[in-house]
Amino acid sequence: MKVYPYTHFLAENSFYKNMLKKDLYYFILIAMWVISCKKSDSTPTDGFDRAKMLENYAQNLIKPAYQDLQSQINNLKTATTNFVQSTSEPNLVALQTAWINTYKTWQYANAYNFGPAGEQGLKKGLIEEIGTFPVSTSKIESTITNNNANFNDFNRDARGFLAIEYLIFDLNGNQQNILTAFANQNRKNYLSGIVENIKTRVDEVVTVWDVTYLDEFVRNVGTDVGSSTSLLYNEFVKSFEAIKNFKVGLPLGKRPGQVQAEPQLVEAYYSGKSLEMLKAHFEAIENIWYGKSKNGADGVGFKEYLEYVEGGKALIESTEAQLQIIRNTLNAVPLSPSFSVQIQTVPASLESLHTELQRHTRFFKSDMSSVLGIAITFSSGDGD
Amino acid sequence: MPLSVFRLLFGLAMVFSTLRFMLLGWIEDHYIRPKLHFKYWGFEWIEPLSAEGLYAIHILMMIAALGVAFTSKITYKISAIILFITFTYTELIDISYYLNHYYYVSIVCLLLCFIPAPPPLLKKGYVVPVWVTGIFKLQIAIVYIYAGLAKINYDWLILALPLKIWLPAHDKMPLIGEVFTWKITPYLFAWLGMLYDCLIVFFLANKRTRLFAYGVVIVFHTMVGILFQIGVFPLVMIAGTLIFFNFEEKSISESSVSAFQHKKIPVFLYVFFVFQLLFPWRYLFYKGNLFWTEEGYRYSWRVMLMEKAGTATFYVKDSKTGREGIVDNSEFLNPHQEKQMAMQPDMILQFAHFLAEYYSQKGVYKPQVRVEAYVTLNGRPSRLLIDPKIDLTQQKDTFSPKTWILHDEND
Numbered sequence: 001m002k003v004y005p006y007t008h009f010l011a012e013n014s015f016y017k018n019m020l021k022k023d024l025y026y027f028i029l030i031a032m033w034v035i036s037c038k039k040s041d042s043t044p045t046d047g048f049d050r051a052k053m054l055e056n057y058a059q060n061l062i063k064p065a066y067q068d069l070q071s072q073i074n075n076l077k078t079a080t081t082n083f084v085q086s087t088s089e090p091n092l093v094a095l096q097t098a099w100i101n102t103y104k105t106w107q108y109a110n111a112y113n114f115g116p117a118g119e120q121g122l123k124k125g126l127i128e129e130i131g132t133f134p135v136s137t138s139k140i141e142s143t144i145t146n147n148n149a150n151f152n153d154f155n156r157d158a159r160g161f162l163a164i165e166y167l168i169f170d171l172n173g174n175q176q177n178i179l180t181a182f183a184n185q186n187r188k189n190y191l192s193g194i195v196e197n198i199k200t201r202v203d204e205v206v207t208v209w210d211v212t213y214l215d216e217f218v219r220n221v222g223t224d225v226g227s228s229t230s231l232l233y234n235e236f237v238k239s240f241e242a243i244k245n246f247k248v249g250l251p252l253g254k255r256p257g258q259v260q261a262e263p264q265l266v267e268a269y270y271s272g273k274s275l276e277m278l279k280a281h282f283e284a285i286e287n288i289w290y291g292k293s294k295n296g297a298d299g300v301g302f303k304e305y306l307e308y309v310e311g312g313k314a315l316i317e318s319t320e321a322q323l324q325i326i327r328n329t330l331n332a333v334p335l336s337p338s339f340s341v342q343i344q345t346v347p348a349s350l351e352s353l354h355t356e357l358q359r360h361t362r363f364f365k366s367d368m369s370s371v372l373g374i375a376i377t378f379s380s381g382d383g384d
Numbered sequence: 385m386p387l388s389v390f391r392l393l394f395g396l397a398m399v400f401s402t403l404r405f406m407l408l409g410w411i412e413d414h415y416i417r418p419k420l421h422f423k424y425w426g427f428e429w430i431e432p433l434s435a436e437g438l439y440a441i442h443i444l445m446m447i448a449a450l451g452v453a454f455t456s457k458i459t460y461k462i463s464a465i466i467l468f469i470t471f472t473y474t475e476l477i478d479i480s481y482y483l484n485h486y487y488y489v490s491i492v493c494l495l496l497c498f499i500p501a502p503p504p505l506l507k508k509g510y511v512v513p514v515w516v517t518g519i520f521k522l523q524i525a526i527v528y529i530y531a532g533l534a535k536i537n538y539d540w541l542i543l544a545l546p547l548k549i550w551l552p553a554h555d556k557m558p559l560i561g562e563v564f565t566w567k568i569t570p571y572l573f574a575w576l577g578m579l580y581d582c583l584i585v586f587f588l589a590n591k592r593t594r595l596f597a598y599g600v601v602i603v604f605h606t607m608v609g610i611l612f613q614i615g616v617f618p619l620v621m622i623a624g625t626l627i628f629f630n631f632e633e634k635s636i637s638e639s640s641v642s643a644f645q646h647k648k649i650p651v652f653l654y655v656f657f658v659f660q661l662l663f664p665w666r667y668l669f670y671k672g673n674l675f676w677t678e679e680g681y682r683y684s685w686r687v688m689l690m691e692k693a694g695t696a697t698f699y700v701k702d703s704k705t706g707r708e709g710i711v712d713n714s715e716f717l718n719p720h721q722e723k724q725m726a727m728q729p730d731m732i733l734q735f736a737h738f739l740a741e742y743y744s745q746k747g748v749y750k751p752q753v754r755v756e757a758y759v760t761l762n763g764r765p766s767r768l769l770i771d772p773k774i775d776l777t778q779q780k781d782t783f784s785p786k787t788w789i790l791h792d793e794n795d
Contacts, residue, residue: 047555047565170608223553226611234719245712256700256709256739257746309547311763318765358710362695362758362766366726370693373553375613376719 004299007269048308049222049300056299058214064294065109065284067204072102073199076288080195083168084188087179092303095168100273103161106131107280108287108294111239114231115217116208126205127239130160130198133246133267137166140190147186151197159194162268169270225375233287233374237365240285244357247278251343252350261329261347263340274339277328289364302368311371319363326360329353385501387512391519392624394492395453398467401448401616402490413437414481419716420738421478422724425781430476438474445470452496460501462720468493477775479726479731484687485617491660492624495519498650501674515649516634520627522657525585530579530685539675539690541578544570545762554611580604584704588628603623617658624646672791675761676769678728679786694726694769698736700743703750711739727759729770729789736776752776 079105081099113125117247139158143149150161154254168176173179181187220228246267248254253261268274287294291301304320306312334342343350371374405411415421415432423430432438444466451463472490476482499519503510530717539545547570555564580600587597602622609618667680674681675690698711713722716738725731736753743751752775760766767790770776774788 047552050556138751221556238560241714249710249712254710256702256743256748256751258709259705309552309761309763311765314765330419359698361697362760366693366758367697367760367766368721370691370760371549373549373691376723 009022010231013209022085025138048305050223050229050305051218051293053300053302053305054218054221054232056301058217058233060293060297060299061287062112062278063209063214063292064108065105065112066202066209068105068294069102069109069202070206071097071200072105073195076102077199077330078145080192083182084192087182087188088351089175089179092168092175092178096271097162099161099168100276102273103165103268103273103277104280106161107277108284109360110281111236111288113221113235115213117236118231124156125235126201127242128156130201131162132156132160133162134265134269135160135163135166139334142192142346144184144186147189149190149193151193151244161198163194163202164191167194167267169272171270173272179354215325220304223372227375230279230375233372234376236285236288236302237369239281240364241361243281243285244361245352246288247255247281247352248354248357251340254345254354261343263343266340266343269340272338272340275333275335282326282330289319289323305372309371309373313373315367318367319360322360322363326353326356385508386629387499387517387520388505388516389629390624391496391502391507392453392494393553393626395449395451397616397620397623398449398452398489399446399472400619402442404616406439406442411435411442413718415474415477418478418721421479422504422734424476424479424482425730426659427476435611436447441470442530443473445474453624454505456504457501461497464493468497480720480721482682483614483637484527484613484685485620486532487683488523489620492520494656495523516651517627519653520584520624521589521656523660524621524624524627525636525659526713527658527685528585531687532578532583534684534686534689535574535578535581537675539762540574541761542572547574547577547687547762549691550612557610571770590624594628598625598629599780605645608688609749614688657746670785672789676759676791677786677789678730679789690762692727692759692761694725694766696722696732696735696755696757698739698756699756700739700748701752701754702748703752705749709743709748716742726757727769729786730781732757732770733776733781733786736779740777751777 060204076095076098079091079095082365083095110127110131113119113127118127134157136155136157143155143158159161167181167190168178179381182191217228220226223229246265250258250314251262251265253259263269266344267276268277284294288294290298291300291304292298302315306316329349329352333353334346368374412435415438416435421432424474433441441741448463448467448470449464452467455463468490471493475486475490496708499516500513502512529613535541540547551564551570553564555561556746557564584597584601584604587593588601590597605618608614664680664684667674670677670679672679675692696713698713700711701708713725713735717725725735729743732755740753742753754772754775755767755770756772759769760765769790771788771790776788779786779788
C-alpha cells in the first residue's frame with residue numbers, strides 16, 4: 001500500500017506524515033498477525049467461476065430439458081391428433097402413455113421459471129401456465145359445454161398438463177367412460193386446444209433460449225438481484241418447496257385449518273402417477289443442486305460453489321445427509337395403493353416424507369443463500 | 385454557508401431518493417401488495433393509506449424536500465415539518481424495511497425542524513449559530529463512531545465476517561476485481577472500515593486534515609455503494625459531510641449577526657442527543673449474543689454488520705382437536721418480509737400473533753402457535769433461534785428479556 005502518492009501535498013505537515021506512517025506500520029503488523037493466526041482452511045484460493053457454473057446449467061441441464069420436453073410434446077400432439085380422429089381404446093392408451101412420458105419429462109424442466117419462462121406482465125411463469133393443479137373440473141366441463149375456450153386467460157386451472165390428465169384418465173381406470181365422453185366434438189376440440197397451447201408456449205420458450213437467452217444467462221455472472229445465479233437459485237428453491245407444500249403437504253392436510261387429508265389435491269390425481277412424478281421432480285431438484293445432467297454427468301453446480309465459500313463445506317455435509325434421508329423415505333413409500341389413496345388410509349410413510357422435506361428446507365433456503373450471498377428476491381429493497 | 389449547502393443537497397437527495405422509490409415500484413411492493421405489515425413497537429396504529437393516498441404522500445414528500453432545499457422562513461419551517469412527517473410515516477408502516485440509513489434520514493429531517501429557518505440560499509453574509517451546524521456534525525459523529533465501535537467484535541475483525549462472505553462475489557468487477565479473490569482483502573476491508581468509522585470525524589473536524597479526510601469519505605462511500613446494495617445512502621453521506629466545511633470566513637454585518645445570536649438551543653435537542661448517545665447501549669441489559677438475539681440491536685448504527693438468515697416454520701394447533709398444521713409463510717409474506725421475519729425474534733412474535741388471529745377466524749379453535757426457526761449467522765451452521773415448544777401466542781413484545789429465545793452456546 002503506497003502512502004507517498006497522496007501525502008506529498010501534506011509534505012509540509014510532518015506531524016501528519018509521521019502519524020500516518022505510524023498508523024500504517026501498526027496496521028501492517030496487526031494484519032500480518034491476524035493472517036498468521038488464522039486457521040488455514042482448505043477453501044480454494046482462486047475465485048469461483050460462476051460463468052462456468054452457469055454454462056453447465058445452461059448447456060447440460062436447462063437446454064436439454066427443454067429440448068426433451070419439446071420433442072415429447074410433439075409426440076403428445078401426434079397421439080392427441082390420432083385419438084381425436086379415431087377414439088379407439090388403443091389410441092387412448094397411446095395418448096395416455098404419451099401424456100405420462102411428457103409429464104415426467106416436464107418434471108425436469110419445471111424449475112426454470114425465469115427469463116422466457118418467467119413471469120412477464122400478465123403472463124405467469126411457465127409452471128403456472130401449463131402445470132397448475134388441482135384443476136377445476138367444473139370450469140373445464142362448463143367451458144366444453146359452452147365451447148368458449150380461451151387458453152390465455154386467467155383460468156390456469158382449466159388448462160395445462162393436468163387438465164389433459166383429467167380429460168383422458170378415468171379415476172377408476174374405466175377406459176370406456178373416457179371413450180364415451182369423447183364422442184363429443186367440443187371435448188375433442190378442447191383437448192386439442194390445450195395440447196396446442198402447451199406446445200405454443202413451450203416452443204416460444206425454447207426459441208428464446210436458443211436465439212438470445214442462453215448467452216445472456218451465461219454472461220450475467222453477478223449474485224445480485226436479477227443475476228442469473230439469483231434467478232436460478234430462487235426458482236430452484238420455489239420448486240423444492242412446491243414438492244413439500246403442494247405435492248405432499250396440502251394433500252396430506254397439513255395446513256392449519258385443514259381438518260383432514262384431501263386426496264383430490266395431489267398432483268396427477270386421475271392417472272394415479274403421483275408418486276412417479278414426485279420422484280422425478282425430486283431427482284430433478286437434486287440434479288440442479290449437484291449440477292448434474294439427466295444422464296448422470298456431474299458438472300459444476302451449487303455444490304461446487306459451496307465448496308469455495310466460508311461455511312460451505314459444513315453445509316454440503318448437512319445437505320447431502322438430509323438428501324439421502326429424503327431419498328430413503330421416498331423409496332420407503334409403498335408403490336400401491338396409489339398416492340391419493342394412501343394419503344387417506346395409510347399416510348404414515350407420507351407423513352415421514354413431509355417431515356424430512358420440512359427438515360431439509362433451511363439447507364436449500366436460508367443457509368445456502370446466506371453463505372453464497374445470493375440476493376433472494378426481485379426487490380430486496382436496499383440493504384443495511 | 386455549510387448549512388445552506390447541507391440543506392440544499394439533503395433536500396435534493398430526498399427528492400431523488402423518493403423519485404427512485406416510486407419508479408422502482410416500491411410503493412406497490414412494500415406498502416400496497418403485502419397482506420400484513422410488521423409494526424414498530426409503539427406505532428401499531430400506523431396503517432398504510434390507499435394506493436392513491438400513498439402516492440400523494442410521496443409527492444408531498446418531494447415537494448417538502450424541495451422546500452427544505454430552497455426556501456426560507458415560514459415556508460422552510462412548514463416544509464421541514466411535512467418532510468419529517470411524510471418520510472417517517474412511510475418508514476413506520478413496516479419494520480421489515482428498517483434500515484439504519486432510513487433512521488438517519490428521519491433524524492436529519494427531525495433536526496431540520498428544530499433549527500431556525502436557514503438564510504436564503506444565494507444571499508451571503510448571514511451567520512448561523514454554531515449549534516445549528518453543530519448538531520448535524522454531532523449526529524454524523526454519532527453515526528460513524530457507533531458504527532465503528534460496533535465493528536469491534538470478534539467476527540468482524542478476527543474472522544473478517546461477514547465481509548469474507550460478501551466480497552468474493554465481486555471478483556468480476558473491472559480493474560480491481562482480482563483483489564476480491566485474495567484472502568487478505570476481507571481482513572483489510574474490515575480493519576480499514578472499522579478505523580475509518582471510528583476516526584474519520586476527528587480528521588474532518590480538524591481543519592488541517594479536513595480536505596484529505598473528505599477525499600477519503602468520497603472513496604469510502606463510493607466503494608461501499610458499488611459493493612453493496614444500499615441505495616442513495618452513499619450520496620446522502622457524501623453530501624452531508626460537507627457540513628464540516630466552513631466555506632467563507634468573511635466579515636458579516638452587525639445586524640445579521642444579532643438576528644441569529646438570540647436563537648437559543650431548544651431543550652428538546654439536549655434530550656434528543658442524550659437519548660441518541662445512551663440508547664445504543666441498552667443491549668448491555670440483555671444476556672446473550674446481541675447479534676443472535678437482537679435485543680437492543682436496532683437504532684444503534686450497527687450498519688451492514690452481519691450476514692444472517694433464517695427459515696421459520698410455524699405450527700398452528702387447534703386447542704380442541706389437537707390437530708397441528710404447518711403454515712406456508714409465502715401465503716402471507718413477500719420474500720423480503722419473510723427473510724427479515726425469520727431472523728428477528730420480535731417479528732417472529734408478531735407473525736405468530738397474526739397467524740393465531742388469522743386461523744382463529746378460519747375456524748381453528750384457540751390456536752396455539754409455535755415456531756421452528758433455524759438461523760445461520762455469519763456462515764455458521766444454522767441452529768434453532770426460538771424454543772420450538774413455546775406457545776408464542778402467550779408471549780408479548782416488551783423491553784424485558786425474551787426468555788423464549790434460545791441462546792448461543794458461545795455466550
